[in-house]
Amino acid sequence: MELHLNNIGHKYNNLDVLKEISFSIRQGEIACIIGPSGCGKSTLLRIMGGLETATCGDVYISGEIPSNTINPLTFVFQDFALLPWRSVEANISLVLEDHPIPTVQRKEIIDSVLARTKLSDFKKALPKQLSGGMKQRVAIARALAVNPAFMLLDEPLSALDSQTRELLMSDLIDLWQRENFTACYVTHNLNEAVRLGHKIIVLSRRPGTIRRIVEIPIPLEERHNHLAELEYSQQVLWNLMRDEALAADRELSNAD
Amino acid sequence: MQTKKSKQLKLFENLAKKSLREPEVQVKRPIRFRGGGFVIKPMPWVPPLVFTALIAFWEVGSRSGFISNLVLPAPSEAAQAFIDLAHSGLLIKHVKASLYRLVVGWTIGSLLGVTFGMLIGLFSIARASLFPLVSAIFPIPKIALLPLFVIWFGIGEGSKIATILFGSFFPVVIASYGGVQNVDRNLIRMGQSFNLSWFSIVRKIILPGALPAILSGFRISASIAIILLVAAEMIGAEYGIGAYVLTAGSLFATDQLIAGVAMLSILGLIVSWLIGKAEKALLRWRS
Numbered sequence: 001m002e003l004h005l006n007n008i009g010h011k012y013n014n015l016d017v018l019k020e021i022s023f024s025i026r027q028g029e030i031a032c033i034i035g036p037s038g039c040g041k042s043t044l045l046r047i048m049g050g051l052e053t054a055t056c057g058d059v060y061i062s063g064e065i066p067s068n069t070i071n072p073l074t075f076v077f078q079d080f081a082l083l084p085w086r087s088v089e090a091n092i093s094l095v096l097e098d099h100p101i102p103t104v105q106r107k108e109i110i111d112s113v114l115a116r117t118k119l120s121d122f123k124k125a126l127p128k129q130l131s132g133g134m135k136q137r138v139a140i141a142r143a144l145a146v147n148p149a150f151m152l153l154d155e156p157l158s159a160l161d162s163q164t165r166e167l168l169m170s171d172l173i174d175l176w177q178r179e180n181f182t183a184c185y186v187t188h189n190l191n192e193a194v195r196l197g198h199k200i201i202v203l204s205r206r207p208g209t210i211r212r213i214v215e216i217p218i219p220l221e222e223r224h225n226h227l228a229e230l231e232y233s234q235q236v237l238w239n240l241m242r243d244e245a246l247a248a249d250r251e252l253s254n255a256d
Numbered sequence: 257m258q259t260k261k262s263k264q265l266k267l268f269e270n271l272a273k274k275s276l277r278e279p280e281v282q283v284k285r286p287i288r289f290r291g292g293g294f295v296i297k298p299m300p301w302v303p304p305l306v307f308t309a310l311i312a313f314w315e316v317g318s319r320s321g322f323i324s325n326l327v328l329p330a331p332s333e334a335a336q337a338f339i340d341l342a343h344s345g346l347l348i349k350h351v352k353a354s355l356y357r358l359v360v361g362w363t364i365g366s367l368l369g370v371t372f373g374m375l376i377g378l379f380s381i382a383r384a385s386l387f388p389l390v391s392a393i394f395p396i397p398k399i400a401l402l403p404l405f406v407i408w409f410g411i412g413e414g415s416k417i418a419t420i421l422f423g424s425f426f427p428v429v430i431a432s433y434g435g436v437q438n439v440d441r442n443l444i445r446m447g448q449s450f451n452l453s454w455f456s457i458v459r460k461i462i463l464p465g466a467l468p469a470i471l472s473g474f475r476i477s478a479s480i481a482i483i484l485l486v487a488a489e490m491i492g493a494e495y496g497i498g499a500y501v502l503t504a505g506s507l508f509a510t511d512q513l514i515a516g517v518a519m520l521s522i523l524g525l526i527v528s529w530l531i532g533k534a535e536k537a538l539l540r541w542r543s
Contacts, residue, residue, distance in 0.1 A: 081446035085541040128543040
């Protein structure tokens, strides 16, 4: 499944948030969107996932959606968005309950995604008992349960400490190798972008436009052997963003 | 340049000598703790102690004549009145009548309250039309409407239940509406992103999310229901704790009055304890 954006523009109360954004994400590719805070990158992701409608332009998908997919476009949120009153198991069950899946099969799916995210021992735990990293693992397990054709990750690691982030990042790489999903990954962390992105879309400050699309041709699983190149790419990205980030920072302080 | 350097050197030498001459005694000063206070600790033995002390003081005061019997009857007299009431067999009748009105009025009022609160929280048209209405009627003392209720619902149980029903309805509406509004928008967005049906989102995300607020609404409405019970039993009630208190009041039988008021207070405590239990059971997930 591929996703295409064609000349997307978005306004909030006549304030331009996004402008003239066009790009495509190919099958099996992870595209990272980076940009200074307030540049509308999360808005763009929500537009891609149908949670918001763009003021102009269109988003469409092409290619075949696998028949076993329950929810083709699936989000992973920064704040995990787990229901605090439901156990790990029941949180995953939530997204399957509205579909005509026999109970036995539903249990199988839950067990399988919990095993894949190394959560089998925490089936009955409530979210409040879990650490941030564990909560995000549950959210990822929930996303996997619906067999997504396309994952929309909205700063999934931003609420976590750096050690947990490192662990989850390598988990995500393992997962991608196994499941080979297509994804759009929004982050403000350049390191995450160069570690996980096949292609990195750099947005300018508000109104967000594409400054550049940087492709990183090193396969994800080999990136830990190419730290120097990654460091270089990261530097290139930072040079692209620094002035924008500085300006965006100043802009925020006198906004409203 | 030369002099500056030598001057600096000298200064260092002096310092070195000084430290050699008088090895400074390192006084160890402990860091004063200043992070205390502002923490409420549970003291389970205090409440019974306060109650007992107060009642003992009152009893002693009454017996010694320090508190005039006209002003306040002794707790033992109130207890005697209560025992008499129990012996006469009327206690059960009073309590039964009151509990019936309370349970029926409060249950219907609260359930309607949750329903209306959810409607106001979920639908723009309900919010636009009902919320101003609720805000307008909420502050009216329901006691003032009692004569109207008598005309509308009859002098029997109807008007009494209606008073309690109306009284408990409004706080629950406001609490439920607030609860729905405060449900984490991200959770709703999550539900939408997984294509959950509208009904599923309401039942599985919004309703449980609003539950803490709904339960505190219940707590308020239950107290209001007990307050209104006395008012509701003012008119044409033969039995009921409220009727008992009112009769005692008009006869200046202050011992019976105190006994009746104590019953209402205990009723309130029981209800509050029950809601506390419900909160503990239903809101285990809160951190």
